[in-house]
Amino acid sequence: MAALAMAVPANAQEEDRVSQLAQQVAQLQAQSQAARDRQAVENLFSRYMYLHNAFEDEQIIPLWAAEGTPGMSAQYSNLGKYTQYDKIMEYHRGRPSPIGKLLFHYVTTPVIEVAGDGQTAKGLWIVNGLESGLTAPEHAANMPDWMFEPNVEVDGKKVWMHNVYLKYGIDFIKQDGEWKIWHFHCFETARAPYSMGWIPFAAAAQDDSFNFDLMYVGDDGAPVFMPETDEPATVLNNSYRTDTAQHLEARIPEPYYTFSETFSY
Numbered sequence: 001m002a003a004l005a006m007a008v009p010a011n012a013q014e015e016d017r018v019s020q021l022a023q024q025v026a027q028l029q030a031q032s033q034a035a036r037d038r039q040a041v042e043n044l045f046s047r048y049m050y051l052h053n054a055f056e057d058e059q060i061i062p063l064w065a066a067e068g069t070p071g072m073s074a075q076y077s078n079l080g081k082y083t084q085y086d087k088i089m090e091y092h093r094g095r096p097s098p099i100g101k102l103l104f105h106y107v108t109t110p111v112i113e114v115a116g117d118g119q120t121a122k123g124l125w126i127v128n129g130l131e132s133g134l135t136a137p138e139h140a141a142n143m144p145d146w147m148f149e150p151n152v153e154v155d156g157k158k159v160w161m162h163n164v165y166l167k168y169g170i171d172f173i174k175q176d177g178e179w180k181i182w183h184f185h186c187f188e189t190a191r192a193p194y195s196m197g198w199i200p201f202a203a204a205a206q207d208d209s210f211n212f213d214l215m216y217v218g219d220d221g222a223p224v225f226m227p228e229t230d231e232p233a234t235v236l237n238n239s240y241r242t243d244t245a246q247h248l249e250a251r252i253p254e255p256y257y258t259f260s261e262t263f264s265y
Contacts, residue, residue, distance in 0.1 A: 080230065095218075096219045115257060116255075116256065120258075129163075130163055130164065190239065
């Protein structure tokens with residue numbers, strides 16, 4: 001009987017030790033999964049940018065959440081948001097790869113938070129790069145002068161060469177075990193044609209609707225404009241202007257457990 005009495009505390013200690021180990025294993029598994037999720041989210045946005053730079057936007061469509069997913073949205077300017085699936089995808093459908101055009105954006109400075117429940121994630125990036133191309137005279141005649149390099153032509157076409165400075169705020173959702181883009185917000189911070197710089201450009205273009213509406217420059221330099229928005233913008237881009245101060249309009253992701261606890265891009 002004495003031996004049995006002594007065994008009970010020993011068994012209790014062993015059970016407690018096993019319970020602590022089980023908790024540690026669960027915590028490590030959760031941390032490992034969160035790290036894998038963070039890597040997957042960062043890879044997803046980098047994949048987006050590689051495809052966008054190569055005019056392969058049709059391949060971006062599967063990176064988005066499935067059609068019918070509640071709450072999908074995209075915003076590119078202060079004109080408003082797109083919430084209809086077809087309008088969101090219109091940005092990626094039918095993009096040409098014109099001769100002489102170069103698009104090169106690269107992403108930096110990620111801040112990524114994966115939700116505690118593992119079902120959503122948020123990311124904020126700074127993006128820099130260039131956009132450039134050639135435009136036939138008949139199309140250039142209908143575009144503002146600030147678009148082009150003055151007194152520069154190549155093969156009889158007007159030349160446009162811009163540096164661009166952006167931020168991207170994106171919410172992601174996990175569907176069938178894969179991360180997808182859910183809310184997408186491009187915050188253009190500044191644009192600088194090579195012959196102007198961003199301050200003279202802002203002075204010339206900050207109130208020009210062409211600057212807000214242009215979606216891309218297509219075949220032979222013909223401009224293609226954004227579709228009509230579905231909803232007003234609730235978070236405004238703070239693009240550089242000569243008459244305003246800069247502020248942090250793109251909120252930095254903070255830790256959260258489930259999406260109802262956080263904001264939406």
